[in-house]
Amino acid sequence: MNRSLVNSLGSIKRELVNFSHSQKFYFVLVAMAIVAIVPLFVRSDYVIGEVLTPMIIFAIYASSWNLLASSGQASLGHAAFLGIGGFASALLAIKLGLPPLIGLFLGSILSAAIGLLIGLACVRLKAWFLAMVTFGFSVIIVTLISQFDSVMGGIMGFPTPLLVPRGVPFYYMTFGFAAISILIMYLVMKSKIGLTFRAIHQNELEAKMIGINTGKYRLIAFVLSTFFAGLAGGLYAQSIRYIQVSIFDPYYSFLPLMMAVIGGLGTIEGPIIGSAIIVSIESYLPRIDPVLQGFLHPLFPSVSNVGPPLRMLGLGLFLVVVVIFAPKGVAPLIKKAYNYLRSSTSEEKT
Amino acid sequence: MITTSGLIETLLWGVANGCIYILLATGLNIIFGVMKLVNFAHGQLLMIGAYIAFAAATALGLNAYIAILVAMGLVALIGVGLERFTFRKVLGTEKLNEIFVSLGLIYVFENVAVLLWGNRSQQIASPFQGLQLSLGEVSIGYDRLLAISVVIVILIALFLLLKKTKIGLAMRATSQKSTASMLMGVNIEKVYIFTFALGAALAGAAGALYGIIFPFNPSIGALPTIKAFAIIILGGLGSIPGAVIGGLLYGIAENTAVYFLGGIWQDAIAFALLIIVLVIRPTGIFGEKGE
Numbered sequence: 001m002n003r004s005l006v007n008s009l010g011s012i013k014r015e016l017v018n019f020s021h022s023q024k025f026y027f028v029l030v031a032m033a034i035v036a037i038v039p040l041f042v043r044s045d046y047v048i049g050e051v052l053t054p055m056i057i058f059a060i061y062a063s064s065w066n067l068l069a070s071s072g073q074a075s076l077g078h079a080a081f082l083g084i085g086g087f088a089s090a091l092l093a094i095k096l097g098l099p100p101l102i103g104l105f106l107g108s109i110l111s112a113a114i115g116l117l118i119g120l121a122c123v124r125l126k127a128w129f130l131a132m133v134t135f136g137f138s139v140i141i142v143t144l145i146s147q148f149d150s151v152m153g154g155i156m157g158f159p160t161p162l163l164v165p166r167g168v169p170f171y172y173m174t175f176g177f178a179a180i181s182i183l184i185m186y187l188v189m190k191s192k193i194g195l196t197f198r199a200i201h202q203n204e205l206e207a208k209m210i211g212i213n214t215g216k217y218r219l220i221a222f223v224l225s226t227f228f229a230g231l232a233g234g235l236y237a238q239s240i241r242y243i244q245v246s247i248f249d250p251y252y253s254f255l256p257l258m259m260a261v262i263g264g265l266g267t268i269e270g271p272i273i274g275s276a277i278i279v280s281i282e283s284y285l286p287r288i289d290p291v292l293q294g295f296l297h298p299l300f301p302s303v304s305n306v307g308p309p310l311r312m313l314g315l316g317l318f319l320v321v322v323v324i325f326a327p328k329g330v331a332p333l334i335k336k337a338y339n340y341l342r343s344s345t346s347e348e349k350t
Numbered sequence: 351m352i353t354t355s356g357l358i359e360t361l362l363w364g365v366a367n368g369c370i371y372i373l374l375a376t377g378l379n380i381i382f383g384v385m386k387l388v389n390f391a392h393g394q395l396l397m398i399g400a401y402i403a404f405a406a407a408t409a410l411g412l413n414a415y416i417a418i419l420v421a422m423g424l425v426a427l428i429g430v431g432l433e434r435f436t437f438r439k440v441l442g443t444e445k446l447n448e449i450f451v452s453l454g455l456i457y458v459f460e461n462v463a464v465l466l467w468g469n470r471s472q473q474i475a476s477p478f479q480g481l482q483l484s485l486g487e488v489s490i491g492y493d494r495l496l497a498i499s500v501v502i503v504i505l506i507a508l509f510l511l512l513k514k515t516k517i518g519l520a521m522r523a524t525s526q527k528s529t530a531s532m533l534m535g536v537n538i539e540k541v542y543i544f545t546f547a548l549g550a551a552l553a554g555a556a557g558a559l560y561g562i563i564f565p566f567n568p569s570i571g572a573l574p575t576i577k578a579f580a581i582i583i584l585g586g587l588g589s590i591p592g593a594v595i596g597g598l599l600y601g602i603a604e605n606t607a608v609y610f611l612g613g614i615w616q617d618a619i620a621f622a623l624l625i626i627v628l629v630i631r632p633t634g635i636f637g638e639k640g641e
Binding site for chain 2: 069072074076121125126127128129131132133135136137139140143144250254257261265300302303306309310312313315316317318319320323324327
């Protein structure tokens with residue numbers, strides 16, 4: 001056990017060195033620099049607080065889901081962990097007076113601990129059953145949580161304590177958390193542990209036959225994934241001002257799956273691209289709601305606002321279409337377009 | 351207060367609720383058995399079935415129990431479309447893709463229902479609404495008794511279909527070994543379409559019965575799906591008698607839990623059963639082989 005851990009850590013270190021010499025590294029540096037200087041050019045509070053910050057938080061959340069899925073375990077109930085992280089971190093800070101940073105950390109640990117329990121129940125199960133159990137967990141936890149309205153604040157929720165002021169400082173803080181979290185997840189996925197995850201995903205029986213303790217690695221994936229989901233939940237609770245039981249809504253289980261699958265399942269950039277796409281849609285598309293309502297209302301008289309259901313319908317269709325026609329997501333398409341552009345420009349030179 | 355008549359009533363209600371879930375679980379089970387596909391949007395087909403029956407009963411003025419047939423037919427058609435245009439494309443690729451597609455379909459169905467019928471709760475008007483059959487201190491609504499009989503009729507028809515007809519034979523052959531039955535001249539694609547339509551029709555019937563007994567809205571689909579999963583796992587994946595017994599056990603367990611422990615346990619019991627059975631005996635009580 002100790003030896004394999006040392007080996008894994010060694011491979012992580014090697015990967016870190018390799019990574020810093022690769023071309024990708026410079027690309028990532030440029031991307032991070034752009035994210036870092038955006039607040040200098042964008043002065044709108046709405047864009048920073050309601051679009052870019054959620055985008056970063058959901059990038060962590062979707063990456064955590066993606067990490068679990070890379071081991072072949074598709075969770076349909078990740079909202080449970082987002083909610084546990086969010087409520088635990090906020091409650092610890094308010095009721096016990098802990099500093100928000102400690103609350104955030106303990107909330108993530110609690111989420112990982114519950115993730116370990118669910119993971120233990122799922123460890124022998126195949127993809128469908130695991131999806132059923134996690135799906136069931138996310139639906140049932142809403143019912144159970146609503147029994148504790150006195151602590152959870154009911155539908156209204158309660159205000160969350162802040163680590164740093166909202167706006168630009170909060171943006172930089174989530175950016176810092178995201179950079180560290182996604183780097184850790186990248187290193188895990190590139191290390192021997194990640195290789196094992198992929199082996200289990202492709203063929204669990206064969207992975208077992210070559211001596212991999214598949215149960216152990218599936219649990220590792222569960223614990224890591226739910227830890228970062230809890231962290232994303234803690235950050236999200238701070239960013240939306242009020243934490244409410246609606247954070248357990250199955251919609252929040254659907255989002256990371258959607259983001260990872262649309263961006264590119266099993267890749268590190270996929271969930272980030274997916275988060276950017278989905279959060280942009282969710283933030284800017286509601287602006288055309290009044291227009292839609294204007295000419296669609298006669299068709300659908302029983303709905304007071306056709307925008308939200310139409311958007312959800314569109315997202316559902318989008319997911320189905322992506323899975324059928326572009327099962328690797330849009331990230332490879334972007335890469336292909338980039339390569340095509342580069343090759344066509346270099347041809348012109350020669 | 352716990353009384354004998356209260357207990358008997360609880361059992362009867364449990365059987366009636368269980369019957370609706372038996373239909374849903376049997377549909378899921380047939381689809382899984384033949385196609386090795388788990389449709390997470392099956393509960394949404396139930397919801398659509400309830401709305402179709404509701405529309406048939408209000409707009410066309412049909413008797414609620416005749417509207418069940420309309421719901422079965424139309425939901426079966428939807429099932430044909432689903433199999434043909436979505437699931438067939440991902441069948442045989444990665445297992446996760448099927449899960450993703452059915453998850454996308456959940457959002458498609460729920461929001462189509464919201465757009466067409468709005469968010470308000472509805473209930474199908476039955477000619478027997480509010481009528482109770484009283485035997486001593488025990489009383490049960492006619493609608494619940496009728497639901498039980500409708501389910502028994504459908505299950506007998508299903509049994510005959512599977513055991514006595516050619517397509518039933520083809521379905522059973524495919525469920526045992528699809529490649530071998532293909533070599534024996536079974537048209538697998540046709541069998542798949544028929545199977546999915548059959549499973550969807552059962553969900554449609556379950557939806558119509560659900561709509562007669564309970565009020566419903568576009569978001570009711572998720573819980574019945576989980577309950578159907580719990581039943582299937584209780585009875586064993588792919589086993590239809592298992593689904594029937596599992597459904598009865600489940601309905602009784604749910605109502606007994608409500609009777610003794612209170613309403614909040616009604617939905618939690620499904621999940622508790624799911625976890626307990628999966629952890630203790632992953633093949634289910636009547637299941638033969640683990641999947």
